[in-house]
Amino acid sequence: MKRRSIITVLVAAGAVLAAGVLFSATADAATTLGASAAQSGRYFGAAIAAGRLSDGTYTGILNREFNAVTPENEMKWDATEPSQGSFSYGNGDRILNQGISMGAKVRGHALLWHAQQPGWAQSLAGSALRNAAINHVTQVATHYKGKIYAWDVVNEAFADGGGGGRRDSNLQRTGNDWIEAAFKAARAADPAAKLCYNDYNTDGVNAKSTGVLNMVKDFKARGVPIDCVGFQSHLGTTIPGDYQANLQRFADAGVDVQITELDVAQGNNQAGIYATVTKACMAVSRCTGITVWGIRDSDSWRTGENPLLFDNSGNKKAAYTSVLNALNAGGSTTPTTPATTPTTTPTTPSTGGGCSASTSLNSWNGGYVATVRVAAGSAAVNGWTVTMALPSGSAITGAWSATNSGTSGTVSFRNVSYNGSIAAGGYTEFGFQGTGAGPTATPTCSAG
Numbered sequence: 001m002k003r004r005s006i007i008t009v010l011v012a013a014g015a016v017l018a019a020g021v022l023f024s025a026t027a028d029a030a031t032t033l034g035a036s037a038a039q040s041g042r043y044f045g046a047a048i049a050a051g052r053l054s055d056g057t058y059t060g061i062l063n064r065e066f067n068a069v070t071p072e073n074e075m076k077w078d079a080t081e082p083s084q085g086s087f088s089y090g091n092g093d094r095i096l097n098q099g100i101s102m103g104a105k106v107r108g109h110a111l112l113w114h115a116q117q118p119g120w121a122q123s124l125a126g127s128a129l130r131n132a133a134i135n136h137v138t139q140v141a142t143h144y145k146g147k148i149y150a151w152d153v154v155n156e157a158f159a160d161g162g163g164g165g166r167r168d169s170n171l172q173r174t175g176n177d178w179i180e181a182a183f184k185a186a187r188a189a190d191p192a193a194k195l196c197y198n199d200y201n202t203d204g205v206n207a208k209s210t211g212v213l214n215m216v217k218d219f220k221a222r223g224v225p226i227d228c229v230g231f232q233s234h235l236g237t238t239i240p241g242d243y244q245a246n247l248q249r250f251a252d253a254g255v256d257v258q259i260t261e262l263d264v265a266q267g268n269n270q271a272g273i274y275a276t277v278t279k280a281c282m283a284v285s286r287c288t289g290i291t292v293w294g295i296r297d298s299d300s301w302r303t304g305e306n307p308l309l310f311d312n313s314g315n316k317k318a319a320y321t322s323v324l325n326a327l328n329a330g331g332s333t334t335p336t337t338p339a340t341t342p343t344t345t346p347t348t349p350s351t352g353g354g355c356s357a358s359t360s361l362n363s364w365n366g367g368y369v370a371t372v373r374v375a376a377g378s379a380a381v382n383g384w385t386v387t388m389a390l391p392s393g394s395a396i397t398g399a400w401s402a403t404n405s406g407t408s409g410t411v412s413f414r415n416v417s418y419n420g421s422i423a424a425g426g427y428t429e430f431g432f433q434g435t436g437a438g439p440t441a442t443p444t445c446s447a448g
Contacts, residue, residue, distance in 0.1 A: 049073070106148055204240025372388075397434055
């Protein structure tokens, strides 16, 4: 979670079923959280910290159970731009690479927030702060372009209390349009990412959640890009009776909904509340996934409340079983995808010269991002080249983790210094963005 106290807060397995089908409780039950969620086209993720990735118990649970990750603090403003114009992505990249190694979705958290700003930003105001904030959004989203499933573009901008209005902050004092300016900048920097607004104490129908809903409706009416709303769901020993209805009214407004920071204080009803949240998400077709804020109780920011699915030693708790059962019971798989949301098209792997290549394609009107997985066969690979044909009118505008020869027609990609060596049975990934239609032809791979 955040480096603040609670205020009023009381990957990739399984098949996506065809749209319009309800997942049957009699289907074969998956045995991990991520695989169970994937059966209905959803994810079940965890917020993780780079500093814990050397903990074998921690990473063992992470790799086994989850098909999405969110950085706890590593992509926030103070971490990524500690001095103005000087960016630091080391720990954020560690989280990203962990997600890639798992085949998991990566949620970016968070581009702009009134807290955890670097000191230099806290000293700014007015147009100087506005320009710095928008530059920050642009630079960070560009660095991770094509690699982030969804960004929490703006975090916790609404006030607690009965008014349903904005929180007073240095960002709010730059002008009431600062949130939409941030969303527009994020869309321009990374057209493939889903763009979310994220907040707490919005779990039920109340003045604060209604204020957020009104903003969403306004953005949708005026064409401001917004794809999703995150509900943190830091819950105590009760849950609002209208939790599912609240998710549904946001879905009805034309955005996906995501449970982004779920944890529940341990008590007699912890397992029941976890099950209720999971069932609510499964019942709302546009609820695309759930993230718990940490893995073991000892990893939680809520010291002493033991709010997570695994105890301090990494053992599954009763709440884990209740969530797994709710995921396996199934739910709606008929999300209505916004027109601006990319669709993903995989290609069949092609083998050649000791390595194989396969492409996942996120497309939108006028552009695309392609992610290419390069896998070694039974022998290790030391250097690789991937070649693919682009459709007529398609042009590459940028690539990462590979160097490309050509930008249109038949294009070759060569490994860079850090990803040329692939162990037997292992893989690496690179990506590129382009205009026009994305590649559909099967790529070829040669080793050496």
